[in-house]
Amino acid sequence: xxxxxAADVTTAPHGDGHGEPGQRWTAQRVGALLVRNSxxxxxxxxxxxxxxxxxxxxxxxxxxNIALQSTVLAxxxxxxxxxVISGEVDLSVGSLEAVSAVTAGYLMAASGWGxxxxxxxxxxxxxxxxxxxxxxxxVVGINSIVVTLGMGNIARGLTYLITTAPVFGFTEGFLLLGxxxxxxxxxxxxxxxxxxxxxxxxxxxxxxxxxIYAVGMNREAAYLAGxxxxxxxxxxxxxxxxxxxxxxxxxxxxxxxxxxxxxGVGFELQVLTAVLLGGVAFTGGRGRLFGVLLAxxxxxxxxxxxxxxxxxxxxQQISQGVALIASVGLDLFNHRRGRRxxxxxxxxxxxxxxxxxxxxxxx
Amino acid sequence: xxxxxxxxxxxxxxxxxxxxxxxxxxPGQVHALLGANGxxxxxxxxxxxxxxxxxxGTIQLDGEVxxxxxxxxxxxxxxxxxxxxxxxxxxxxxxxNVFLGRELRRGPLLARAEQRRRTREALSSVLGPGHGLSEDxxxxxxxxxxxxxxxxxxxxxxxxxRVLILDEPTAALSDREAGKLxxxxxxxxxxxxxxxxxxxxxSDVFDLCDRITVLRDGVVALDEPVxxxxxxxxxxxxxxxxxxxxRVAGPALSRRxxxxxxxxxxxxxxxDDVTFTTHEGEVVGIFGLVGSGRSELLxxxxxxxxxxxxxxxxxxRTVPRRSSPRAALRAGIALxxxxxxxxxxxxxxxxxxxxxxxxxxxxxxxxxxxxxxERRRFAAGADQVRLHPADPTLPAxxxxxxxxxxxxxxxxxxxxxxxxxxxxxxxxxxxxxGARADxxxxxRSEEVLTGRTIVFTTSDPDEVALLADxxxxxxxxxxxxxxxxxxxxxxxxxxxxxxxxxDPVPTAPHTEGASRP
Numbered sequence: 001x002x003x004x005x006a007a008d009v010t011t012a013p014h015g016d017g018h019g020e021p022g023q024r025w026t027a028q029r030v031g032a033l034l035v036r037n038s039x040x041x042x043x044x045x046x047x048x049x050x051x052x053x054x055x056x057x058x059x060x061x062x063x064x065n066i067a068l069q070s071t072v073l074a075x076x077x078x079x080x081x082x083x084v085i086s087g088e089v090d091l092s093v094g095s096l097e098a099v100s101a102v103t104a105g106y107l108m109a110a111s112g113w114g115x116x117x118x119x120x121x122x123x124x125x126x127x128x129x130x131x132x133x134x135x136x137x138x139v140v141g142i143n144s145i146v147v148t149l150g151m152g153n154i155a156r157g158l159t160y161l162i163t164t165a166p167v168f169g170f171t172e173g174f175l176l177l178g179x180x181x182x183x184x185x186x187x188x189x190x191x192x193x194x195x196x197x198x199x200x201x202x203x204x205x206x207x208x209x210x211x212i213y214a215v216g217m218n219r220e221a222a223y224l225a226g227x228x229x230x231x232x233x234x235x236x237x238x239x240x241x242x243x244x245x246x247x248x249x250x251x252x253x254x255x256x257x258x259x260x261x262x263x264g265v266g267f268e269l270q271v272l273t274a275v276l277l278g279g280v281a282f283t284g285g286r287g288r289l290f291g292v293l294l295a296x297x298x299x300x301x302x303x304x305x306x307x308x309x310x311x312x313x314x315x316q317q318i319s320q321g322v323a324l325i326a327s328v329g330l331d332l333f334n335h336r337r338g339r340r341x342x343x344x345x346x347x348x349x350x351x352x353x354x355x356x357x358x359x360x361x362x363x
Numbered sequence: 364x365x366x367x368x369x370x371x372x373x374x375x376x377x378x379x380x381x382x383x384x385x386x387x388x389x390p391g392q393v394h395a396l397l398g399a400n401g402x403x404x405x406x407x408x409x410x411x412x413x414x415x416x417x418x419x420g421t422i423q424l425d426g427e428v429x430x431x432x433x434x435x436x437x438x439x440x441x442x443x444x445x446x447x448x449x450x451x452x453x454x455x456x457x458x459x460n461v462f463l464g465r466e467l468r469r470g471p472l473l474a475r476a477e478q479r480r481r482t483r484e485a486l487s488s489v490l491g492p493g494h495g496l497s498e499d500x501x502x503x504x505x506x507x508x509x510x511x512x513x514x515x516x517x518x519x520x521x522x523x524x525r526v527l528i529l530d531e532p533t534a535a536l537s538d539r540e541a542g543k544l545x546x547x548x549x550x551x552x553x554x555x556x557x558x559x560x561x562x563x564x565x566s567d568v569f570d571l572c573d574r575i576t577v578l579r580d581g582v583v584a585l586d587e588p589v590x591x592x593x594x595x596x597x598x599x600x601x602x603x604x605x606x607x608x609x610r611v612a613g614p615a616l617s618r619r620x621x622x623x624x625x626x627x628x629x630x631x632x633x634x635d636d637v638t639f640t641t642h643e644g645e646v647v648g649i650f651g652l653v654g655s656g657r658s659e660l661l662x663x664x665x666x667x668x669x670x671x672x673x674x675x676x677x678x679x680r681t682v683p684r685r686s687s688p689r690a691a692l693r694a695g696i697a698l699x700x701x702x703x704x705x706x707x708x709x710x711x712x713x714x715x716x717x718x719x720x721x722x723x724x725x726x727x728x729x730x731x732x733x734x735x736x737e738r739r740r741f742a743a744g745a746d747q748v749r750l751h752p753a754d755p756t757l758p759a760x761x762x763x764x765x766x767x768x769x770x771x772x773x774x775x776x777x778x779x780x781x782x783x784x785x786x787x788x789x790x791x792x793x794x795x796x797g798a799r800a801d802x803x804x805x806x807r808s809e810e811v812l813t814g815r816t817i818v819f820t821t822s823d824p825d826e827v828a829l830l831a832d833x834x835x836x837x838x839x840x841x842x843x844x845x846x847x848x849x850x851x852x853x854x855x856x857x858x859x860x861x862x863x864x865x866d867p868v869p870t871a872p873h874t875e876g877a878s879r880p
């Protein structure tokens with residue numbers, strides 16, 4: 001049995017890192033810097049690799065096209081970022097996208113409505129479904145994963161009730177939404193930039209934007225600080241539904257079709273991938289919108305480049321998954337190193353350099 | 364054959380909490396450990412359970428010296444601690460809990476029948492005949508008092524148990540439940556286990572224990588057999604011979620004595636028929652021990668728990684019965700909660716975001732922030748509570764406990780406007796001396812008390828003496844006495860709160876969980 005003499009008890013822990021020699025500290029700081037900017041570095045690496053594989057990759061047209069491809073994801077990633085920061089998640093956005101697109105499309109193609117009213121009704125459908133999510137989570141109190149998983153099925157089913165066949169034959173005006181340009185830049189890009197700016201302004205300039213972080217970080221403390229937990233989260237679910245609706249009509253316009261069975265399938269996981277890759281904590285309370293924007297671009301550059309290089313679809317999907325896990329893993333690793341004690345082997349390595357190291361190691 | 368703690372020292376930074384504590388438990392005896400808040404009891408337990416490592420000193424068990432205790436090694440040594448927060452899994456049965464982590468196996472399979480049989484035996488040997496518990500009962504379905512007994516059975520049924528430490532086990536129990544618990548403890552001691560019984564309740568000591576050790580400021584202030592100690596000696600050992608500290612200078616009480624907070628007949632979870640009035644500029648202390656219902660009372664006043672009966676008025680206007688923190692804030696009531704980490708602080712958010720959360724919406728035009736006003740309010744608040752460092756961009760977790768508490772305090776003073784009743788639950792628990800003095804100075808300043816009244820709870824007699832104009836003694840959910848705070852009769856206050864005499868003590872109603880969203 002490990003019974004040590006009394007004198008050995010006096011072990012002041014030395015390896016708390018602050019006073020350690022410069023080299024390690026620098027290495028750690030560099031590491032932290034790299035991890036914090038891993039997406040910028042990742043995007044740069046992708047651009048270098050793809051450009052060296054094909055010199056036409058880094059051209060304005062290709063980049064514009066990547067931006068256009070990113071818009072649908074970007075629009076929903078903005079509101080989903082706010083939602084995840086507040087500690088909730090929405091797995092229904094793919095189906096809400098479809099509800100909105102099919103509703104708007106059907107009204108135009110089958111009922112002969114004008115583009116504007118049809119789009120507005122489509123957006124309203126997305127927002128309404130989002131509001132139902134919000135009601136069930138905040139007022140009834142059901143877990144958001146359960147609610148939105150259920151809503152995803154319900155909404156998908158509703159699109160089939162509207163029509164089973166893909167809707168097409170849209171008005172000219174509607175096709176402009178996804179395919180037109182303004183000042184030489186595609187309209188969906190303008191929309192995504194606007195949504196991004198609004199989301200950023202919401203986070204920074206409004207009281208609710210500040211509350212979102214508090215609610216996601218410590219819900220009980222937020223409640224006891226007098227914040228309106230219900231209203232805040234209800235608004236976010238509704239906005240997320242609205243954004244999904246917007247993404248849906250943009251996508252329908254670009255595809256010139258709204259297929260109820262395939263539109264937006266798996267989209268919720270793409271959104272969540274982008275949000276988490278962008279550095280938003282799944283547990284809530286932490287995250288920046290800019291990081292998510294970078295993540296959206298990263299994922300789309302990756303996809304565009306691999307497509308260009310004729311890499312099989314399977315590998316494209318695998319690389320996205322690896323990027324997500326690697327990014328969050330790196331962040332965690334860095335976080336733990338910063339705090340020093342959580343990783344068992346991290347602790348050992350730190351104490352080995354100290355006078356009481358042997359004893360610490362032997363424990 | 365005994366359990367000896369010898370010269371245990373422990374510091375946190377510059378703060379020496381245990382200054383060489385020694386005590387000796389004999390097998391078969393129940394040894395009481397008493398002491399005011401901050402005397403070092405919890406730290407001593409943590410050193411024994413392996414949660415913290417002492418800086419010096421030894422622990423001897425039946426002649427073996429144990430050092431460098433970790434939780435695993437403490438278990439090996441046969442030391443078990445029962446905390447107030449039980450460590451049972453609510454969804455499992457009693458027998459599954461008892462064998463959690465050391466399941467019996469037959470080959471690759473769980474030997475459940477054997478576990479159930481042994482649990483049945485342990486229940487009747489530890490709890491005695493007629494305990495009325497079945498080994499198959501789901502723990503979550505049991506009242507707290509029975510869960511506690513299960514925890515004790517779990518601890519004592521481990522092979523090699525030699526020391527059982529109970530941390531204020533009777534605080535949350537009714538008299539009848541406490542009596543049953545004491546029977547069980549006696550039986551365990553009789554089987555040769557060393558029992559260390561931490562309590563605030565003097566009747567526990569005299570009913571149950573054989574020897575008393577009192578800790579004060581990290582040293583042993585008294586160590587005697589129970590038979591030779593009088594209660595006055597005990598309260599004196601707990602509080603010290605020193606005269607009560609002088610109250611922090613504050614503004615003279617307003618002559619008009621305008622009532623600000625009027626509570627009448629308020630009843631709720633763990634407190635009953637509470638009536639008192641506080642006036643503008645007045646600081647009222649509620650002296651109560653763990654389990655007295657002090658936190659529940661404040662949280663109910665703040666609308667975070669539902670009141671069963673009674674009314675609350677602020678400045679003559681009644682606060683709606685179906686209240687919420689938001690409604691309470693509208694009425695002018697704010698709370699600095701008792702559990703800073705869980706209930707008040709946003710660790711990764713910066714200081715400004717922590718202080719200004721409720722104030723954001725007050726400062727700008729509708730739906731917008733006003734950064735300049737925010738900056739000014741934060742700076743004014745940092746100045747008022749002497750925040751150190753007064754850096755709005757530092758995350759809250761980078762501040763010391765005391766300065767985190769200042770952030771929370773500042774939230775309701777300089778930042779959010781309209782607080783007329785400030786409630787504080789154990790405002791200086793776990794806070795260093797310097798920050799504590801700052802907080803007292805702030806709370807008693809003219810600036811803070813003008814147009815406001817303060818109600819705080821505490822179990823520290825010195826805090827009452829330093830901060831309060833008046834003190835209400837809360838025992839098991841009832842206010843049993845009101846005393847002036849200057850001069851403060853500390854012995855009388857402690858006597859009342861520890862014995863809970865004067866009024867017949869009601870059985871604490873047992874209700875599950877607070878109503879929270």
